[in-house]
Amino acid sequence: xxxxxxxxxxxxxxxxxxxxxxxxxxxxxxxxxxxxxxxxxxxxxxxxxxxxxxxxxxxxxxxxxxxxxxxxxxxxxxxxxxxxxxxxxxxxxxxxxxxxxxxxxxxxxxxxxxxxxxxxxxxxxxxxxxxx
Amino acid sequence: xxxxxxxxxxxxxxxxxxxxxxxxxxxxxxxxxxxxxxxxxxxxxxxxxxxxxxxxxxxxxxxxxxxxxxxxxxxxxxxxxxxxxxxxxxxxxxxxxxxxxxxxxxxxxxxxxxxxxxxxxxxxxxxxxxxx
Amino acid sequence: xxxxxxxxxxxxxxxxxxxxxxxxxxxxxxxxxxxxxxxxxxxxxxxxxxxxxxxxxxxxxxxxxxxxxxxxxxxxxxxxxxxxxxxxxxxxxxxxxxxxxxxxxxxxxxxxxxxxxxxxxxxxxxxxxxxx
Amino acid sequence: xxxxxxxxxxxxxxxxxxxxxxxxxxxxxxxxxxxxxxxxxxxxxxxxxxxxxxxxxxxxxxxxxxxxxxxxxxxxxxxxxxxxxxxxxxxxxxxxxxxxxxxxxxxxxxxxxxxxxxxxxxxxxxxxxxxx
Numbered sequence: 001x002x003x004x005x006x007x008x009x010x011x012x013x014x015x016x017x018x019x020x021x022x023x024x025x026x027x028x029x030x031x032x033x034x035x036x037x038x039x040x041x042x043x044x045x046x047x048x049x050x051x052x053x054x055x056x057x058x059x060x061x062x063x064x065x066x067x068x069x070x071x072x073x074x075x076x077x078x079x080x081x082x083x084x085x086x087x088x089x090x091x092x093x094x095x096x097x098x099x100x101x102x103x104x105x106x107x108x109x110x111x112x113x114x115x116x117x118x119x120x121x122x123x124x125x126x127x128x129x130x131x132x
Numbered sequence: 133x134x135x136x137x138x139x140x141x142x143x144x145x146x147x148x149x150x151x152x153x154x155x156x157x158x159x160x161x162x163x164x165x166x167x168x169x170x171x172x173x174x175x176x177x178x179x180x181x182x183x184x185x186x187x188x189x190x191x192x193x194x195x196x197x198x199x200x201x202x203x204x205x206x207x208x209x210x211x212x213x214x215x216x217x218x219x220x221x222x223x224x225x226x227x228x229x230x231x232x233x234x235x236x237x238x239x240x241x242x243x244x245x246x247x248x249x250x251x252x253x254x255x256x257x258x259x260x261x262x263x264x
Numbered sequence: 265x266x267x268x269x270x271x272x273x274x275x276x277x278x279x280x281x282x283x284x285x286x287x288x289x290x291x292x293x294x295x296x297x298x299x300x301x302x303x304x305x306x307x308x309x310x311x312x313x314x315x316x317x318x319x320x321x322x323x324x325x326x327x328x329x330x331x332x333x334x335x336x337x338x339x340x341x342x343x344x345x346x347x348x349x350x351x352x353x354x355x356x357x358x359x360x361x362x363x364x365x366x367x368x369x370x371x372x373x374x375x376x377x378x379x380x381x382x383x384x385x386x387x388x389x390x391x392x393x394x395x396x
Numbered sequence: 397x398x399x400x401x402x403x404x405x406x407x408x409x410x411x412x413x414x415x416x417x418x419x420x421x422x423x424x425x426x427x428x429x430x431x432x433x434x435x436x437x438x439x440x441x442x443x444x445x446x447x448x449x450x451x452x453x454x455x456x457x458x459x460x461x462x463x464x465x466x467x468x469x470x471x472x473x474x475x476x477x478x479x480x481x482x483x484x485x486x487x488x489x490x491x492x493x494x495x496x497x498x499x500x501x502x503x504x505x506x507x508x509x510x511x512x513x514x515x516x517x518x519x520x521x522x523x524x525x526x527x528x
Contacts, residue, residue: 008173034180040173041137047328048168048326049326053348094345195445209472210472269439301436304433315432
């Protein structure tokens, strides 16, 4: 099962609404179950460097079917996934990447958000993931 | 002058309408004047390999303020831009990348489309560029 | 708003003056608002390895509209931006990259300096940024 | 013997003068004898995609101590250097890259110009190389 473009747009709309509510400027990326890009938006004046980070957070979340920030906790010095960021062409393990599931619980894609604090990035991504 | 997200969404909507009219499935990318990604959509079941091509066509168009296919005509063997595809991390010089101008004629971004014949790709990109 | 070449040269001249005052040898890079290179100089006998570092510091500063060293503080183990250096094709989060603003406060580009201690690199970049 | 920054600036000044005389907008790069960047300028509104091309033309010229366009003649289909552009991280074999020699004839660096027709690019690079 793959996320559809219509679903991706629903997720992005919900994430943008949350971004506006938090008074932030976000880059938001949606990948499908194959970790390939489906949809992306950068809000006006959002950080340019967050384009790539939003994409990589989503990829990281789907590559391990885990929130990106959870992986970041395991990749600290001494942790079991130390330096995992070097794999897969460069991963981003900060919060803000979340797998997207359908109502049966199957993973159908992932969302990544970047543009503010990692706490806000996570909230925006969560709003998108919850919209489906 | 940079394209806004609202303008990018207008361009994407017009390009999608054209893609549907042509009975094709497209990847559509919009970059700003600095050649940084603003918005992207992949229609359901459009080629995965066209994600990168749509992005690179748009980049190629903005990098030289010229339709990507025009560059492709110059990059043929014996042409003045032979092998230009090796520059800039890999360029795509097939039709389907077009600079986007505002009503004053200033370049504010670029659109790239990929998913069908290059003729169709060009028509879809043109519909997007013309919408502004 | 983009930095002009004339402004970039003013910034480089001020940065070089500071480099000489500090008795250092610097690589100095200026990017525009789209993070694309505008001007670069390497002082005679400055480190070759600092070419890339000066370029990446400037890119890092513009990508997040923040001094590169500030990002480096957040990217330490346990910090909120841990391993952010893996994004965007490789970022450099040491001091020495600074956004450049015009007199209205709009970001029009960024400067990166590398060739000595990071403290000196920062002072040289600051001298360049302050010249506009 | 390596080109100095002062010599690089002399070459760039001469190349810019020629660019203005030809009514073109150029990216101009100077490398040293080790093929490492010494100085670069992008004239206002010159093509963004020509940043990389100017750099690669200069690199190509120094890597083979030959004008880049000469290599491009040998890299045509059936030629002795066919597909040489795939080497060295991507070479650009269009005219506009020229080795720089000192008055004793020793190669001390290279210049690359990009921003117009390859004929104009070559004339601009030649003006820079001749200035030393």
